[in-house]
Amino acid sequence: KAGVTQTPRYLIKTRGQQVTLSCSxxxxxxxxxxxxxxxxxxxxxxxxxxxxTQRNKGNFPGRFSGxxxxxxxxxxxxxxxxxxxxxxxxxxxxxxxxxxxxxxYFGPGTRLTVL
Amino acid sequence: DQQVKQNSPSLSVQxxxxxILNCDYTNSMFDYFLWYKKYPAEGPTFLISISSIxxxxxxxxxxxxxxxxxxxxxxxxxPSQPGDSAVYFCAASARxxxxxxxxxxxxxTKLSVKP
Numbered sequence: 001k002a003g004v005t006q007t008p009r010y011l012i013k014t015r016g017q018q019v020t021l022s023c024s025x026x027x028x029x030x031x032x033x034x035x036x037x038x039x040x041x042x043x044x045x046x047x048x049x050x051x052x053t054q055r056n057k058g059n060f061p062g063r064f065s066g067x068x069x070x071x072x073x074x075x076x077x078x079x080x081x082x083x084x085x086x087x088x089x090x091x092x093x094x095x096x097x098x099x100x101x102x103x104x105y106f107g108p109g110t111r112l113t114v115l
Numbered sequence: 116d117q118q119v120k121q122n123s124p125s126l127s128v129q130x131x132x133x134x135i136l137n138c139d140y141t142n143s144m145f146d147y148f149l150w151y152k153k154y155p156a157e158g159p160t161f162l163i164s165i166s167s168i169x170x171x172x173x174x175x176x177x178x179x180x181x182x183x184x185x186x187x188x189x190x191x192x193x194p195s196q197p198g199d200s201a202v203y204f205c206a207a208s209a210r211x212x213x214x215x216x217x218x219x220x221x222x223x224t225k226l227s228v229k230p
Contacts, residue, residue, distance in 0.1 A: 004158065035220075042222035043159070043204060056217070090158050100147055100208040100217055106158025 002027065004093050004107035012113045018079040021110045025072050025093030032074040033104065034066060037088040046089075049074055078112075086114045118142050119207050121221035128228050134192040136224050138205035141186065145207040149218070150179060150190050153202045162203075163190070195228045202226070 005024045034046040045058040049068035066076040092104040120139045128134045146167040151159035165172040178191045202223045
C-alpha cells in the first residue's frame with residue numbers, strides 16, 4: 001500500500017495570503033489528523049477528521065480550517081498567513097476510528113514558509 | 116504550560132551502547148504514552164507505546180519504562196545503531212481509547228549514534 005502523501009512538499013507564501021494543503025491517507029484509512037511542527041513548540045495537534053466529520057480541534061485560531069472528503073482525502077486551509085505560520089505541516093492517517101491506541105501513519109509533511 | 120517535556124534537546128551515544136531518552140509529564144490523568152521516531156524529510160514513525168497499567172513494554176531493541184509516581188517515562192535502545200540517529204518524540208494522552216486529538220507531544224530529542 002502507498003503511504004500517506006502530502007502535496008505540495010514545499011510552499012512559499014507571503015503574509016496575508018492564504019494556502020491550502022492536501023493529504024491523501026493510506027487506502028482504507030478513514031481517520032486523518034493534522035499537526036503543526038515548529039522548532040519551538042514541537043508537534044501541535046490541529047484537527048482530526050473521521051468520515052468527513054471534524055471530531056477534534058486543537059487550540060489554533062479560526063484562520064486554520066480543514067475538511068475531509070468522502071474518499072477520506074483531507075485538506076487544510078490557512079487564511080491571512082502570518083510569519084509565525086511558517087512550519088512543517090504533518091498529516092497522519094489511521095485505519096480505525098482514530099482512537100489514540102490506533103497507530104498513526106504520518107506523511108512527509110508540507111514545509112510552509114511565510115515571507 | 117508544557118505538559119510533556121523532553122528536557123534534553125540532543126543526545127550522543129556510541130554505537131553498541133545504550134541510548135536512554137527521557138520524558139516527563141505533569142498531567143496525572145495521562146494514561147497512554149507513545150514514542151515516535153522522525154528522520155529528516157520524513158514524517159514521524161510510531162515506535163512503541165505503553166499504557167498506565169504497565170510499567171514496561173519491550174519491542175526488540177526498544178523498551179519503554181513508565182514510572183507513574185515520578186510522572187516519568189524513558190525509552191531505552193539497546194544496542195544503539197547508527198540507523199537509530201533521528202529525532203525522538205514522546206507523546207501522552209489522557210483518554211485511553213480516546214481520539215488522536217488528545218495526544219500531547221514533547222518537543223523531541225535528537226539522538227546521534229556515532230560509529
